[in-house]
Amino acid sequence: MCGIFGVYSQSDINLDQAREALHLLEHRGPDQWSDHLSDGLYIGHQRLSIRDLSSDGIQPFISEDNKVIVAVNGEIWNDASLRQELGEEHFKGHSDCEVMLHGYIRWGIDNLVEKLDGFFAAAIFDRRSGQLHLIKDRWGKKPLYYANTGHSIIFASEIKSILQYEPSLRVFDFEGIKHWMAYRGSHLPKTIFFGVNKVVQGHYITINADLSETRAQHFDLSQHAAGMESIEQASDQEIDENVSHLLGKAMEKRLLADVPIGLQLSGGVDSSLIAAKLREHSSGPLSSFSVVFKDQADQAFSEEKYSDFVASKYQLDHHKLAIDKKDIAGALKKMVYHFDGMLDIPNAIPIFLLCEYAREHITVFLTGEGADELFGGYGKFTKGAKYQKPNPLAKLIPDTFFDLNFLFDRVRYNYVYSLYLSHHYAGNTSLMLDHINAFVSPLTINRYFGELEHNMIDQLDTETLSEFPFMKQLLLTDHMTYLNFLLERQDKASMAAGIEARLPFMDSELINYVIRLPHQQLLDEDMHKKPLKRLAEAYFSHDFVHRPKVGFPLPITNWLNDEDGFKSSLDKIYADDFLVLQKADRKGLLGYLKSKRFSYRQISYGDDEKIWLQWQLMVLAEAQEIFNITDIR
Numbered sequence: 001m002c003g004i005f006g007v008y009s010q011s012d013i014n015l016d017q018a019r020e021a022l023h024l025l026e027h028r029g030p031d032q033w034s035d036h037l038s039d040g041l042y043i044g045h046q047r048l049s050i051r052d053l054s055s056d057g058i059q060p061f062i063s064e065d066n067k068v069i070v071a072v073n074g075e076i077w078n079d080a081s082l083r084q085e086l087g088e089e090h091f092k093g094h095s096d097c098e099v100m101l102h103g104y105i106r107w108g109i110d111n112l113v114e115k116l117d118g119f120f121a122a123a124i125f126d127r128r129s130g131q132l133h134l135i136k137d138r139w140g141k142k143p144l145y146y147a148n149t150g151h152s153i154i155f156a157s158e159i160k161s162i163l164q165y166e167p168s169l170r171v172f173d174f175e176g177i178k179h180w181m182a183y184r185g186s187h188l189p190k191t192i193f194f195g196v197n198k199v200v201q202g203h204y205i206t207i208n209a210d211l212s213e214t215r216a217q218h219f220d221l222s223q224h225a226a227g228m229e230s231i232e233q234a235s236d237q238e239i240d241e242n243v244s245h246l247l248g249k250a251m252e253k254r255l256l257a258d259v260p261i262g263l264q265l266s267g268g269v270d271s272s273l274i275a276a277k278l279r280e281h282s283s284g285p286l287s288s289f290s291v292v293f294k295d296q297a298d299q300a301f302s303e304e305k306y307s308d309f310v311a312s313k314y315q316l317d318h319h320k321l322a323i324d325k326k327d328i329a330g331a332l333k334k335m336v337y338h339f340d341g342m343l344d345i346p347n348a349i350p351i352f353l354l355c356e357y358a359r360e361h362i363t364v365f366l367t368g369e370g371a372d373e374l375f376g377g378y379g380k381f382t383k384g385a386k387y388q389k390p391n392p393l394a395k396l397i398p399d400t401f402f403d404l405n406f407l408f409d410r411v412r413y414n415y416v417y418s419l420y421l422s423h424h425y426a427g428n429t430s431l432m433l434d435h436i437n438a439f440v441s442p443l444t445i446n447r448y449f450g451e452l453e454h455n456m457i458d459q460l461d462t463e464t465l466s467e468f469p470f471m472k473q474l475l476l477t478d479h480m481t482y483l484n485f486l487l488e489r490q491d492k493a494s495m496a497a498g499i500e501a502r503l504p505f506m507d508s509e510l511i512n513y514v515i516r517l518p519h520q521q522l523l524d525e526d527m528h529k530k531p532l533k534r535l536a537e538a539y540f541s542h543d544f545v546h547r548p549k550v551g552f553p554l555p556i557t558n559w560l561n562d563e564d565g566f567k568s569s570l571d572k573i574y575a576d577d578f579l580v581l582q583k584a585d586r587k588g589l590l591g592y593l594k595s596k597r598f599s600y601r602q603i604s605y606g607d608d609e610k611i612w613l614q615w616q617l618m619v620l621a622e623a624q625e626i627f628n629i630t631d632i633r
Helices: 015-023 077-088 096-115 159-166 173-183 221-226 235-255 268-279 296-301 304-313 327-329 332-338 348-358 371-375 379-386 392-396 397-407 411-426 429-435 442-449 470-478 484-496 506-512 528-538 567-574 585-594 609-626
Strands: 002-007 030-039 042-048 068-076 118-126 130-134 146-149 152-156 195-197 203-207 211-217 261-264 287-293 317-323 364-366 500-504
Touching: 002 068, 002 159, 002 203, 015 030, 015 042, 015 159, 015 317, 042 068, 042 118, 042 332, 042 470, 068 392, 077 096, 096 118, 146 159, 152 159, 152 442, 159 195, 159 317, 159 327, 173 348, 203 371, 203 470, 211 287, 235 268, 235 364, 235 506, 235 528, 261 268, 261 296, 268 304, 268 371, 268 528, 287 304, 287 327, 287 348, 287 429, 327 348, 332 348, 332 484, 332 528, 371 392, 371 470, 371 484, 371 528, 379 470, 397 411, 411 429, 442 585, 470 484, 484 500, 567 609, 585 609
Parallel strands: 261 287, 261 364, 287 317, 364 500
Antiparallel strands: 002 042, 002 152, 030 042, 068 118, 118 130, 130 203, 146 152, 146 195, 203 211
16 A cells, blocks of 8 residues: 655665655555655655545654654554554554554564554664564565665665665576576565565564664464364354355455445456455445456457456446557556566556556455465366376386477377376475476476576475375465465556555455365365355356356467567567576577477476466566666676
8 A cells, every 4th residue: 555665774865866766656655755864764655545544644653752663565454453452542643554653662573563464564663772674464465675785774665666776786686587487476585686685474674773684484374374273073054154254354354445445356256256245245336347358369368248247246336448468568568667577477467457447446456366375276286186196107207208298299298298297296295385386397497597596485384384284285385475476466566556455365364264174175176165166156156156267367378479469578588688598598498488399397387388488588678678787696
């Protein structure tokens, strides 16, 4: 709901330069801005007003004795109960985020983050200790980055502001790029910019007066799940009633706003279920918004008839934005800019275009994000379990056999692909957990870009994870890694248009209940997301609920080499001055991209690996130009 920029420095702070960096975040907070400068500290805040629209909600919040200064980007759902505990007399206004100021003064950093229920990134400066705390909530939806130049700590909601204030940081980080290409979301603090780190979900960074840093983890989902008593004997009816009740409570929290709220309606089960629950909690006018495709060739990717059906059933004021490849390609540069060069996935662009369109009507969007990760909605979970089981034939096949895949035609591909996965992953839990969410296989990154220094799971508590059944390990790992990039995708795409996205499925009470259920209650080979689908059947037909999963795809393979699509951007990866390929095996990589070979290496995405590689390299080439990157390390 806001943008934060700050500098903690042992040298003079240039106020004009700091404000220029802050105002680059105006899209995140177009309603108001304010800042504070004193004693080597600058904190600025661009505000998107949602709760308490008065001047009392303007940030940064400053304590009466001027000792504690707080800037928050996000929402605190349990602020009412925390206010009672702290005493209403301490509060200036009714902003939910003000509880972070008084909560920190009363409880300190560790007890504060333990008590908060919400999604947020925040900066807290304590003049008494000379410490600056940079904090991310448990799930990590709100981005927060920082750089230590040796004489200053520069922090911001988006990297572009850091680069604006300190141009010497306009340098690519080759190791960060390799990690991003393979994994997207992880607990690794690296970014694609050398010296710029992210604050990781469930962590806070403390900067001392001498600018030394300490990193503390305040929440780990695997440890949290291990410390909760599992629910072994619940019936389907009991589970469905609890899920319905908790989802309803989550909706109530997310309807708290002093501005208009709407629904991002894809037509899929998750957003349709949100529509049904939304109508139960509101009898007034409600708006919904969907993306549809203009071109007949793209209709296979459309769920328009389902979103139309849901909107009609629940009497929603439904708005449809029609787009095509020209619209998507035309917004590419803008989205590379808003994603700070880390535009993970093409469907972030239509999310942005839809938010930009919806901003004329609403300020808050409800979405179905998070349901697949929590309830097990992806085929990769059952696929991962399948290929953990040894296949005697696959074990007899040498690795070199799979390098001959140019010999196999498309008819034989699926069989050979199945053999490869069994050969490579059977019995190797850690390798499966590491690779299952890789858009581009780490093996491919190693081959063409050099050995990865870090993997997906080396920042996770794998010892605690190993105590769970394998399927539960997959679900928890997905929530701690893959989901993070989806949450940031939703935040950056929506906040680029000045809209706050709220995610009912990412509710702490709902998550705490679902992670206690045995994985068999959530999914098996016959059905994924069992509780949600049973719940949806109460509102929709069996055929509506059990149709094949679509998600939010784009016909990207049709568009990459299309003159009206991304071709002009894709051509930039072949330029001699493209820095990333200067550090890679350029000849081998480009030969692979142009070949007809099938890729067996991805677990989740079939043979899409070369498509993703082209997408990533294209985005990086655009980022090099947009952010004026002249070096790579």
